[in-house]
Amino acid sequence: MKFNNALKDITLYEAGKPIELVVREFGIDAASVVKLASNENPLGTAPEVANTILAHATKAHLYPDDSMHELKDGLSKKFQVDTNEIIIGAGSDQVLEFIARALLCSDDSVLMSRITFAMYEIYAKQLGCIIRRTPSYVHKADEFIEEYKKHKPKIIYLCIPNNPIGDCMTASEAFRVIDAVDSDTLVVVDGAYMEYASYKDRDCSISPSDILKYPNVIYLGTFSKAYGLGGMRVGYGIAREELIGELGKMRPPFNISSLSLAAAITALKQDDFIQESLVLHTEQIAKYEEFANQNNIEFIPSYTNFITYLLDEGLNSTVVADNLLKKGVIIRNLASYGLNAIRITIGTKAQNDIFFGHFGYEIGAR
Numbered sequence: 001m002k003f004n005n006a007l008k009d010i011t012l013y014e015a016g017k018p019i020e021l022v023v024r025e026f027g028i029d030a031a032s033v034v035k036l037a038s039n040e041n042p043l044g045t046a047p048e049v050a051n052t053i054l055a056h057a058t059k060a061h062l063y064p065d066d067s068m069h070e071l072k073d074g075l076s077k078k079f080q081v082d083t084n085e086i087i088i089g090a091g092s093d094q095v096l097e098f099i100a101r102a103l104l105c106s107d108d109s110v111l112m113s114r115i116t117f118a119m120y121e122i123y124a125k126q127l128g129c130i131i132r133r134t135p136s137y138v139h140k141a142d143e144f145i146e147e148y149k150k151h152k153p154k155i156i157y158l159c160i161p162n163n164p165i166g167d168c169m170t171a172s173e174a175f176r177v178i179d180a181v182d183s184d185t186l187v188v189v190d191g192a193y194m195e196y197a198s199y200k201d202r203d204c205s206i207s208p209s210d211i212l213k214y215p216n217v218i219y220l221g222t223f224s225k226a227y228g229l230g231g232m233r234v235g236y237g238i239a240r241e242e243l244i245g246e247l248g249k250m251r252p253p254f255n256i257s258s259l260s261l262a263a264a265i266t267a268l269k270q271d272d273f274i275q276e277s278l279v280l281h282t283e284q285i286a287k288y289e290e291f292a293n294q295n296n297i298e299f300i301p302s303y304t305n306f307i308t309y310l311l312d313e314g315l316n317s318t319v320v321a322d323n324l325l326k327k328g329v330i331i332r333n334l335a336s337y338g339l340n341a342i343r344i345t346i347g348t349k350a351q352n353d354i355f356f357g358h359f360g361y362e363i364g365a366r
């Protein structure tokens, strides 16, 4: 069988390892596994959301409301945008897929930072496109503008803040890029971690309504991170109505389940839960910075719910990640991104202390 040539060049997306794998491979009890690998909310999801999901179980035989009106209404009030300016995806990942398929033809190029969210590349490569990257792994506006002028890419991906590095382009820098680009190029502002970034630093805050004056910019958000709904798969894109209308042509009907829809609607109302999550996060990420400083580990100041430790020659990120895995601590090895670094999702105090204990041992043994 001959597959689409474009597939030759695609490496599989490497998802964070699930708890089940550690249980299976190392015989560790599921309850003792510490998963700090997929940027999930360590507080879980708000109890009201879990109750909503349970309450909707009896309606599992009904197709969901495909207009998703109630969810769009909630988002529209939260962000002061029109419901026609919103598209819902099975995770913002699916919105990224709609965007790629709606815009890209083979041999078009797309531009992203040297190290960023892997799905931008994967969707573009599926369509036979050329990947261009800025030289730096953190987002630099001048580099984006320069590469844009050279290659006129069809899509520019700004991951604000950036996964898996944690750096954050300021809003004014992002708009410097956006203003330098003409309307043939779409700029994607991926705000998967925006709740964390805007809580930490107002200068990094971009809200969806800020981008609506541009016909060629789309803002992406997700319920998977701060809202604690990774397992429900709900994300959204916000842009001008004309753009949303075109993306709608790529969307299959009923693309998120009725349970997901109900969960997201309830999650949007849990301001106290989000606040509590951000407070815990802020307190705990400070511990990671302190630990790094005490142990001479270089880290990238993070605007997200994870932190990236850059390891020196004495520590190999693959070895460290494997050793921690055997002890039931799942973190992310960034070797596949060409970095000797590990990315750790900030957990609860108890989870983080377990990480510090085991990682401290690795440092001592180097």
Ligand SMILES: *Cc1c(COP(=O)(O)O)cnc(C)c1O
Binding pocket: 090, 091, 092, 093, 094, 117, 159, 162, 163, 190, 192, 221, 222, 223, 224, 225, 230, 233, 234, 235
């Ligand atoms: C997690 C993440 C997403 C999307 O997550 P979904 O679960 O598909 O909503 C998008 N972009 C970045 C940068 C992410 O880290």
